[in-house]
Amino acid sequence: xxxxxxxxxxxxxxxxxxxxxxxxxKFNGPYPIICFLAFVSCVGHLLLGxxxxxxxxxxxxxxxxxxxxxxxxxxxxxxxxxxxxxxxxIVSLLLNVFTLGxxxxxxxxxxxxxxxxxxxxxxxxEGVGNYVAxxxxxxxxxxxxxxxxxxxxxxLLVYAFAKKKNVSFRCLIAxxxxxxxxILSFFISRLWGNDTLTMPLVYVFDQLALLYIxxxxxxxxxxxxxxxxxxxxxxxxxxxxxxxxxxxxxNDIAYNIASSFKxxxxxxxxxxxxxxxxxxxxxxxxxxEGNYQEVKDFQVGNRHYRCTVKKVRLIRExxxxxxxIVDDTDLHNYVQMLGDSNSRLETVVKSNANQLKSIQxxxxxxxxxxxxxxxxxxxxxxxxxxxxxxxLVDDLRKNGNLNCDDEFYEALISAAPMHDLGKIAIxxxxxxxxxxxxxxxxxxxxxxxxxxxxxxxxxxxxxxxPEFVAIAKNVxxxxxxxxxxxxxxxxxxxxxxxxxxxxxxxxxVYDALVSKRCYKEKFSFSDAFDIIAEGMGSQFDPSxxxxxxxxxxxxEEYYKSST
Numbered sequence: 001x002x003x004x005x006x007x008x009x010x011x012x013x014x015x016x017x018x019x020x021x022x023x024x025x026k027f028n029g030p031y032p033i034i035c036f037l038a039f040v041s042c043v044g045h046l047l048l049g050x051x052x053x054x055x056x057x058x059x060x061x062x063x064x065x066x067x068x069x070x071x072x073x074x075x076x077x078x079x080x081x082x083x084x085x086x087x088x089x090i091v092s093l094l095l096n097v098f099t100l101g102x103x104x105x106x107x108x109x110x111x112x113x114x115x116x117x118x119x120x121x122x123x124x125x126e127g128v129g130n131y132v133a134x135x136x137x138x139x140x141x142x143x144x145x146x147x148x149x150x151x152x153x154x155x156l157l158v159y160a161f162a163k164k165k166n167v168s169f170r171c172l173i174a175x176x177x178x179x180x181x182x183i184l185s186f187f188i189s190r191l192w193g194n195d196t197l198t199m200p201l202v203y204v205f206d207q208l209a210l211l212y213i214x215x216x217x218x219x220x221x222x223x224x225x226x227x228x229x230x231x232x233x234x235x236x237x238x239x240x241x242x243x244x245x246x247x248x249x250x251n252d253i254a255y256n257i258a259s260s261f262k263x264x265x266x267x268x269x270x271x272x273x274x275x276x277x278x279x280x281x282x283x284x285x286x287x288x289e290g291n292y293q294e295v296k297d298f299q300v301g302n303r304h305y306r307c308t309v310k311k312v313r314l315i316r317e318x319x320x321x322x323x324x325i326v327d328d329t330d331l332h333n334y335v336q337m338l339g340d341s342n343s344r345l346e347t348v349v350k351s352n353a354n355q356l357k358s359i360q361x362x363x364x365x366x367x368x369x370x371x372x373x374x375x376x377x378x379x380x381x382x383x384x385x386x387x388x389x390x391x392l393v394d395d396l397r398k399n400g401n402l403n404c405d406d407e408f409y410e411a412l413i414s415a416a417p418m419h420d421l422g423k424i425a426i427x428x429x430x431x432x433x434x435x436x437x438x439x440x441x442x443x444x445x446x447x448x449x450x451x452x453x454x455x456x457x458x459x460x461x462x463x464x465x466p467e468f469v470a471i472a473k474n475v476x477x478x479x480x481x482x483x484x485x486x487x488x489x490x491x492x493x494x495x496x497x498x499x500x501x502x503x504x505x506x507x508x509v510y511d512a513l514v515s516k517r518c519y520k521e522k523f524s525f526s527d528a529f530d531i532i533a534e535g536m537g538s539q540f541d542p543s544x545x546x547x548x549x550x551x552x553x554x555x556e557e558y559y560k561s562s563t
Contacts, residue, residue, distance in 0.1 A: 002128045002197070006046040009200040013042040016207035023211065030078035031210045034071060038203035041067030045200045051129035054121035058110040061131065065106040067203070068186075069142070072149035073099040075179060078210075079153045082175045083160035084167055102145050105138035114138040146183065153179045166249060169267035178209045237325035240312070245270050245284045248320055257300060257325055276300070283309060284321050294490070295450070297328070304332040331425060331451065335458040381511055384562065386416040388507035391554050395547040396503070402543075404499070408471070412500045415456075415472035419479050419504055422452025446480070446488050453477035474498035479505050484538045502541040506532065506548060509539070514559055525556045 020035040044063030051057040073095055080087050087095075109116045115138035122130050157176050160167050182202055189198040237254030239261065241247060247264040255262055260276040270281045279298055286292035287309060295308050306328040311319045393409045396402060423431055426448050430441050437445055453476045460469045478492060478501035485493030513528035523531070529552060536545045 002124070002126055003046075003049050005197070006042075006049050006200060009204055010039075010042045010046045012204050013039045013200070013207060016204065016211060019211055020207070030074050030081055033074050034078060035207050035210055037067040037071050037074065038207050041071070041203055042200045048130060049128045051121070054119065054131065055110070057121050057129055057131045058119065060129075061109060062107060064199075065103065069103040069106060069145075070099060071182070072146055075182070076149050076152055076156075079156050079175055079179065082167065082172060083156045084164055085156055085160070099145065102138075102142050105141060108138065109133075115142075146186070150179065150183050165263065165265045167266055169265060174209045174212055178206050182206055235327065237323075239280065239323040239325070241270070241280060241284050241321045241323070243284070243288055243319055243321065245281055254323075254325060257303075257305065257327075280323060283323075287311070287321055302329075303327060304329045331454070334425075335455050380562075381515065382417050382420065384511045384515070384559075385419070385504075385507045386413070387558055388510055388555060389413055389416040389503060391551050391558065392503055392507065392544070392547055395550045396544075399547065402499075407467070408500075411468045411471045412475070412503065415468070415475045415500070416504065416507070418452070418456055418472050419475045419508065420448065420452065421455050421476055422448035422450065424455070425451045449477050449480050450489050471498075471500050474501050475504045477501070479508055481505070482539045483541050487539075497541075499541075502544065506540050506544055509535075510555065525559070 017035050017039045020032050041064055044060050044065075044067065047063060048057055048060035051060055076095070077087065077092075105115050108114045109119060114136050116133040117136045119131050119133040122132055124130065157172060157179070160172055185198050185202040235253070237251060237257045239250040239254045239258070246269055247261065247266055249266055250258075250261055258276050258280075260274050264270060264277070270277050272278065272281065279296075283292065283296065292309070294310075295306065298305055298307060304327075306326045308324045308326075310322045310324070312322045313319050390413050393413055396404070397406070397409060426445060430437065430444055433441065453473045456472045456476050457469060460472060464472075475498075478490070478497055481487035481490065481492045481497045481501060482505075483494060483497065483502070485491050510528060510532060513523045513531060514525060516522040532540065532548060533545070536542045536548075
């Protein structure tokens with residue numbers, strides 16, 4: 001019966017060891033080592049139960065001491081790792097040498113009376129092998145080592161509970177249970193006189209607790225989830241929050257940006273009342289409700305940051321919110337400089353509204369032309385797309401079902417030249433590249449729409465009506481969205497895309513088709529018309545089909561006359 005029990009426990013220990021390998025395939029760190037030592041000790045207890053004489057019992061006992069001697073030291077390293085406490089290399093070396101020396105003392109059993117003065121083989125009534133020993137001074141050193149490591153572990157845990165708020169609270173509890181249960185069980189079983197029954201089960205419990213800790217560490221450690229790839233050259237902050245607004249950790253850069261998180265305890269719900277923390281707390285709530293922005297801006301002192309949120313799956317249906325914080329100060333200051341220039345212009349010409357509008361239009365066109373002069377792929381694109389928009393608008397005015405007034409259409413025509421302003425913030429190596437972009441370059445290029453909206457808003461906010469600013473911003477931000485939701489930057493679908501951006505999309509693509517680019521020849525008017533027609537309902541708003549059809553001849557006449 002007892003042998004069966006020891007065999008089952010040993011098999012369970014082996015299963016736990018395999019599970020640890022799946023969680024930590026490189027088998028690095030203290031947790032796999034503890035798991036392995038626990039398995040070795042279980043095997044030792046099984047061999048002790050199967051022994052038939054004192055020599056076999058001594059061999060099995062020495063296997064037990066491999067775990068019993070080294071487990072306390074490795075457990076100390078594990079506690080330090082969970083508590084985020086770095087052990088000095090010299091201290092670590094001394095501990096290793098001392099522990100190895102104690103194991104050397106235990107290895108003298110059968111050859112010397114240093115560790116065991118006497119050892120006698122015994123069997124229980126069920127034929128289970130064991131031994132009875134009287135201890136020497138070497139065993140007293142072993143007991144002192146156990147007590148020393150226990151006190152060191154307790155000190156680290158108390159320190160972490162009190163001071164280290166960036167440590168997982170659940171991991172601290174789990175590692176504390178391992179320490180307390182293992183040490184108490186060891187001494188209680190020694191007093192009881194039969195650790196063969198107690199300790200193997202304790203080792204299996206230790207393994208299960210370590211599996212839990214290893215899983216939690218993989219979930220919470222930003223180093224495993226992000227920084228293992230980016231940390232060397234990373235300049236961005238990352239914050240991980242659970243769907244229930246528990247703080248799961250963040251990297252050092254995020255701590256420096258949002259210093260309020262230094263007072264937040266890992267595994268605890270974020271406290272309310274702090275504006276910096278509330279920014280993320282309310283955002284998590286919005287994500288949970290499914291109605292949220294993926295990108296937001298916030299300011300800390302004189303620094304401006306752009307923050308994005310992504311859902312990170314943990315297990316089954318559970319997920320966490322990973323916030324990426326990028327320092328956007330340079331772009332903000334650049335746009336602010338443009339805004340300041342506009343403010344000075346407004347002061348000069350505020351007595352003459354028409355003059356102000358004229359100067360404003362010149363600035364817009366000038367900036368647009370500046371962008372186009374940098375982009376070797378799209379010569380004359382701004383002028384031509386603006387004309388296409390104007391032609392489409394002339395026909396759309398006749399459609400009384402669209403509920404758009406003349407003011408809207410005039411604003412759209414004025415905003416059309418601004419649709420690609422964001423390209424001013426794209427690196428020349430990408431913007432002026434002949435030929436197609438790589439996937440990485442295209443991702444960078446796609447940011448021009450959002451950057452353009454940001455520039456437009458700051459450029460016009462002080463001198464134009466909110467309605468015009470909104471139209472111009474939408475044209476810049478969403479003219480690459482598709483009606484079927486497969487566009488960028490937000491993946492908007494159908495009526496979610498502002499109407500002005502849907503019109504701009506038709507003009508933008510039509511000009512790209514009938515114009516020569518460095519990476520393609522121009523399409524014929526007939527082919528371009530067919531491509532636009534085929535895209536109605538997928539890439540383009542089908543309600544624009546009638547106007548585009550009506551304007552076919554005017555568009556072709558314009559392009560023929562402009563070449």
